[in-house]
Amino acid sequence: MLTEKARDQLASIAGQENMKTDTASLLAYSYDSTSQYQAMPDAVVSPATTNEVASIVQVCNNENIPIVPRGSGTNLCAGTTPLEGGIVLLFNRMDQIIEVDEENLTIRTQPGVFTKDINKVAEEVGLFYPPDPGSMHISQIGGNISENSGGLRGLKYGVTRDYILGLEIVLPNGKIIRTGGKLAKDVAGYDLTRLYVGSEGTLGIVTEATLKLIPQPETKKTMLALYRDLESAAETVSAIIANRIIPATLEFLDQATVRVVEDFAQIGLPTDAQAVLLIEQDGASEVVARDMERIAVLCKENNAFKVTVAESKQQADALTSARRTALSALSRLKPTTILEDATVPRSEIAKMVRAINDIAVKYEVSICTFGHAGDGNLHPTCLTDIRNKDEITRVEKAFEEIFHKAVELGGTITGEHGVGAMKLPHLHLKAGEAGIEAMRSIKAALDPNGIMNPGKVFTQAERNRVVVNK
Amino acid sequence: MTGKKEKENIQSAMKERIDYDELLNCTRCGFCLPSCPTYIETGKNEVHSPRGRIALMKGLVDGEIEPSEEVKQSINMCLGCRACEPVCPSGVRFGHLLEQARDALHQHEKKSVPKKTIRNLVFNQLFPHQNRMIRLTGLLGFYQRSGLRNTAKRLGIMKLLPDTLEMMEKVLPSVPTKREMQQRPRHLLPINRSTKKVAFFAGCLMDTVFRQTNEATTKLLQYAGCEIVIPETQGCCGALHGHSGEVNNAKEMAKRNIEAFEAADVDYIITNAGGCGAFLVDYGHLLRGEPEWQERAKAFSRKIKDVTSVLMDAGFDQLPLQVKERVVTYQDSCHLRNVQRIFMEPRKLLQSIEGVRYVEMKDAGRCCGSAGIYNITESEMSMQILDYKMKQTKQTRAKTVVTANPGCLLQMKLGIEREGLFDQVEAVHIADFLLEAYENGQKHAEDNERNSTEEFHVGKTGKITH
Numbered sequence: 001m002l003t004e005k006a007r008d009q010l011a012s013i014a015g016q017e018n019m020k021t022d023t024a025s026l027l028a029y030s031y032d033s034t035s036q037y038q039a040m041p042d043a044v045v046s047p048a049t050t051n052e053v054a055s056i057v058q059v060c061n062n063e064n065i066p067i068v069p070r071g072s073g074t075n076l077c078a079g080t081t082p083l084e085g086g087i088v089l090l091f092n093r094m095d096q097i098i099e100v101d102e103e104n105l106t107i108r109t110q111p112g113v114f115t116k117d118i119n120k121v122a123e124e125v126g127l128f129y130p131p132d133p134g135s136m137h138i139s140q141i142g143g144n145i146s147e148n149s150g151g152l153r154g155l156k157y158g159v160t161r162d163y164i165l166g167l168e169i170v171l172p173n174g175k176i177i178r179t180g181g182k183l184a185k186d187v188a189g190y191d192l193t194r195l196y197v198g199s200e201g202t203l204g205i206v207t208e209a210t211l212k213l214i215p216q217p218e219t220k221k222t223m224l225a226l227y228r229d230l231e232s233a234a235e236t237v238s239a240i241i242a243n244r245i246i247p248a249t250l251e252f253l254d255q256a257t258v259r260v261v262e263d264f265a266q267i268g269l270p271t272d273a274q275a276v277l278l279i280e281q282d283g284a285s286e287v288v289a290r291d292m293e294r295i296a297v298l299c300k301e302n303n304a305f306k307v308t309v310a311e312s313k314q315q316a317d318a319l320t321s322a323r324r325t326a327l328s329a330l331s332r333l334k335p336t337t338i339l340e341d342a343t344v345p346r347s348e349i350a351k352m353v354r355a356i357n358d359i360a361v362k363y364e365v366s367i368c369t370f371g372h373a374g375d376g377n378l379h380p381t382c383l384t385d386i387r388n389k390d391e392i393t394r395v396e397k398a399f400e401e402i403f404h405k406a407v408e409l410g411g412t413i414t415g416e417h418g419v420g421a422m423k424l425p426h427l428h429l430k431a432g433e434a435g436i437e438a439m440r441s442i443k444a445a446l447d448p449n450g451i452m453n454p455g456k457v458f459t460q461a462e463r464n465r466v467v468v469n470k
Numbered sequence: 471m472t473g474k475k476e477k478e479n480i481q482s483a484m485k486e487r488i489d490y491d492e493l494l495n496c497t498r499c500g501f502c503l504p505s506c507p508t509y510i511e512t513g514k515n516e517v518h519s520p521r522g523r524i525a526l527m528k529g530l531v532d533g534e535i536e537p538s539e540e541v542k543q544s545i546n547m548c549l550g551c552r553a554c555e556p557v558c559p560s561g562v563r564f565g566h567l568l569e570q571a572r573d574a575l576h577q578h579e580k581k582s583v584p585k586k587t588i589r590n591l592v593f594n595q596l597f598p599h600q601n602r603m604i605r606l607t608g609l610l611g612f613y614q615r616s617g618l619r620n621t622a623k624r625l626g627i628m629k630l631l632p633d634t635l636e637m638m639e640k641v642l643p644s645v646p647t648k649r650e651m652q653q654r655p656r657h658l659l660p661i662n663r664s665t666k667k668v669a670f671f672a673g674c675l676m677d678t679v680f681r682q683t684n685e686a687t688t689k690l691l692q693y694a695g696c697e698i699v700i701p702e703t704q705g706c707c708g709a710l711h712g713h714s715g716e717v718n719n720a721k722e723m724a725k726r727n728i729e730a731f732e733a734a735d736v737d738y739i740i741t742n743a744g745g746c747g748a749f750l751v752d753y754g755h756l757l758r759g760e761p762e763w764q765e766r767a768k769a770f771s772r773k774i775k776d777v778t779s780v781l782m783d784a785g786f787d788q789l790p791l792q793v794k795e796r797v798v799t800y801q802d803s804c805h806l807r808n809v810q811r812i813f814m815e816p817r818k819l820l821q822s823i824e825g826v827r828y829v830e831m832k833d834a835g836r837c838c839g840s841a842g843i844y845n846i847t848e849s850e851m852s853m854q855i856l857d858y859k860m861k862q863t864k865q866t867r868a869k870t871v872v873t874a875n876p877g878c879l880l881q882m883k884l885g886i887e888r889e890g891l892f893d894q895v896e897a898v899h900i901a902d903f904l905l906e907a908y909e910n911g912q913k914h915a916e917d918n919e920r921n922s923t924e925e926f927h928v929g930k931t932g933k934i935t936h
Contacts, residue, residue, distance in 0.1 A: 024541045090514075135500060
């Protein structure tokens with residue numbers, strides 16, 4: 001609960017109309033896209049400037065009020081669920097692109113801008129901002145930065161981290177710092193920019209960012225390869241990489257996923273194949289043509305029974321945007337979908353796919369798998385019903401085993417969704433106890449009162465999780 | 471304020487009426503957010519988004535929150551445009567959830583006496599009775615024709631109405647006389663060629679206030695070779711009731727319509743109002759609790775077809791269609807687009823007209839803010855949405871804005887009036903526009919033929935003289 005004093009102070013900073021405490025508002029900001037997690041905040045505040053953010057943080061730091069910075073709430077790790085109450089901080093009034101610098105190839109933006117608008121603005125001047133998380137139509141760039149979001153193009157172009165040159169950050173003590181800049185090189189001190197990208201709102205608040213743009217690729221081609229079994233598809237992925245070809249996109253979908261996606265998008269996806277690879281290459285037209293030809297050969301060598309190339313840009317776009325809907329479309333099959341994003345080195349994809357199938361059989365749960373096979377980032381998605389407690393327990397066990405397997409293969413518990421509250425119990429598998437200890441020291445040094453997004457990444461002390469399980 | 475008893479009643483009604491599985495279908499992915507006009511217009515407020523509304527409904531059912539004023543406002547502020555449905559990968563049928571929530575809210579909400587009176591008048595006394603609709607429209611006609619309108623204008627009586635209503639009065643079409651309405655023909659034969667037999671769903675407002683558009687529609691169908699029956703016992707589709715939490719009324723009206731059209735024995739039932747059509751195709755859902763009506767409702771719904779879709783099937787776009795040269799744009803009817811999924815047909819028809827330079831409006835698929843009686847009940851938000859729509863309209867530089875639903879038509883006319891563009895821009899229903907294009911096209915073709923025949927005669931005569 002907020003004290004009356006704190007409430008008045010916050011309202012006077014952001015303006016009464018930009019601070020909501022009614023139950024409708026509190027409920028509407030009590031969740032994100034992660035199933036099973038929900039908790040009510042004490043207030044929802046929308047500041048308009050960095051200075052307002054700083055003042056709000058100072059009040060919260062003095063009064064020990066948790067702050068949960070939130071974009072559009074599309075993350076999949078319960079990263080913005082206000083588990084310990086406090087205020088949800090919104091950026092709907094900090095939603096402007098400040099500058100497009102065509103000489104330095106950068107964009108300077110406020111955190112509340114939709115990712116797709118960054119893409120669009122870059123495209124309008126012949127430039128390219130590659131990160132394209134599944135939710136790019138609605139996700140905000142501030143959220144992408146805090147979660148270090150990936151996307152379909154990670155294999156060739158990397159992830160959000162690789163395009164953040166500089167940040168303006170409000171520290172948990174209310175001070176404002178600027179890191180990096182429009183610079184390709186900068187080794188002046190610790191790389192705080194990289195530290196904050198992916199820090200999940202636990203170390204401070206990003207209030208502005210300078211993003212790197214690259215020239216737009218000349219052309220792009222999109223291909224579908226169909227398989228009668230999962231493993232041939234997975235082996236094709238390894239074969240493509242082993243042959244020194246880096247496609248822009250290399251997505252893997254199993255039959256169940258293809259079927260629901262087709263059901264929603266109705267673009268004529270092949271529902272008879274056991275597995276489908278969606279492959280894209282971009283670049284200079286002769287390179288693209290050559291690569292696509294070689295990829296087609298590799299697909300066939302690895303038992304693809306059909307390989308088709310999209311005939312038009314519309315057809316290609318339809319394929320990739322259909323792929324983006326995979327997760328939500330899967331929910332048509334069962335009331336609850338729980339997905340993970342265990343990631344392994346590319347060479348281990350086939351092994352991982354096999355392991356996931358075995359684990360699903362072992363725990364008698366239904367797991368569909370799709371994902372960014374090209375960068376080893378799979379999205380095993382469990383179709384279940386949260387009302388079935390027994391099954392949910394088995395699902396949790398199955399995922400635990402999947403995490404162990406991923407780490408064993410040299411991978412990680414999460415490739416792009418983040419730890420949040422959801423994967424917090426498994427972080428030690430990847431980071432190790434000493435690793436978590438190092439992270440805890442950083443957190444304690446920057447946020448001694450633990451006001452920033454508490455209960456995420458790791459717990460500060462051992463305490464029970466506040467989870468609404470409905 | 472909401473009293474304790476009322477809260478409890480609403481809560482139990484919510485539990486009873488809301489389809490919990492449908493609520494759980496929402497994975498909260500947020501893909502619906504950018505499609506929601508109220509989310510955008512409120513500066514991205516999750517409370518006024520589909521995902522937020524579903525969360526609130528679930529919160530009410532689960533007993534986590536009470537039906538506070540803010541919660542009710544969120545449910546009431548929804549346009550019901552259902553733009554969130556086609557973009558929902560999980561396939562949540564938000565329109566159904568909204569109807570169920572409104573039903574639960576309105577049945578137990580304590581309403582003020584004037585509000586109750588108006589609701590009773592509109593929902594029970596007026597719309598279900600076509601003869602009363604005719605009488606009222608007759609009065610409107612008398613008002614428009616008798617000089618009373620001018621007197622009222624002179625005296626400034628209209629100024630006493632809220633702004634939206636005052637403007638609305640200005641943009642209403644000239645309505646037919648009572649006799650014209652009562653002597654509605656019930657059977658029309660195809661002109662030129664015969665292709666199929668259809669029934670026409672005339673609607674309540676469409677057959678009174680917008681009678682001219684209905685006539686244009688049946689004429690188009692006749693030209694397209696349709697034999698048309700217009701069953702006499704049909705009435706209002708019930709959409710207005712269904713969307714406003716008067717579900718029982720809506721069910722009665724649905725049954726009456728199903729019966730009326732069963733007797734007609736036709737392949738299709740044609741509508742020319744996107745809003746009605748979308749409700750008619752959903753009769754199966756409306757009557758889901760009544761097994762003896764299930765099959766009949768579904769059979770009825772399968773036959774529903776929008777006029778633009780029938781015309782495209784009949785190859786109407788291949789006929790000579792012509793209007794005076796101008797820029798034309800199209801404003802989607804939300805329910806035609808989002809529920810019946812008809813959006814290419816009207817565009818193709820318009821683009822096939824000679825003289826039309828078709829310019830697509832930005833966000834043409836976004837609601838205009840009319841939304842049934844929304845522009846009266848939530849006029850502030852409605853006008854905000856309309857302002858955005860007019861900005862986009864102006865950017866097309868269109869002279870003619872074409873719509874496919876009476877509510878949209880009035881709203882666009884209202885927008886034109888508000889912007890002071892009435893001497894530069896017109897809003898029309900697609901049926902009226904197509905009829906104009908067809909008749910013009912025919913005339914032009916005849917003129918051409920006559921000219922060429924004359925030339926031929928001259929030639930012939932010339933030859934003979936030679």
